[in-house]
Amino acid sequence: MLGDARLPAKRLYEMGWVARVVEDGTARATALDLAHRIGQMAPRAVRHFKELVLASNFTEPQESLARGMEQAVDLMSMSDTAEGVRASLEGRLPQFRDE
Numbered sequence: 124m125l126g127d128a129r130l131p132a133k134r135l136y137e138m139g140w141v142a143r144v145v146e147d148g149t150a151r152a153t154a155l156d157l158a159h160r161i162g163q164m165a166p167r168a169v170r171h172f173k174e175l176v177l178a179s180n181f182t183e184p185q186e187s188l189a190r191g192m193e194q195a196v197d198l199m200s201m202s203d204t205a206e207g208v209r210a211s212l213e214g215r216l217p218q219f220r221d222e
Contacts, residue, residue: 165203166221
């Protein structure tokens, strides 16, 4: 990846560098759909997940697990977590307030 060689998407997928390969011409629509779905999630939960993913590149697995557990405890105390559960049970979209 640090060299100048170009690799096909299928090979990058096999190596674990990409999560999904889509049909030609659908990358933008797929990315926008994913962005829309992420935008509907609780903001703090998204931030925590992003932090964990980025930090996992530079930490040992045990440290990543401990950090994830700390963040899970934080997320469980959020009113947005309760709102997500309520909304799911009521069959509606949640109204997150980043709390």
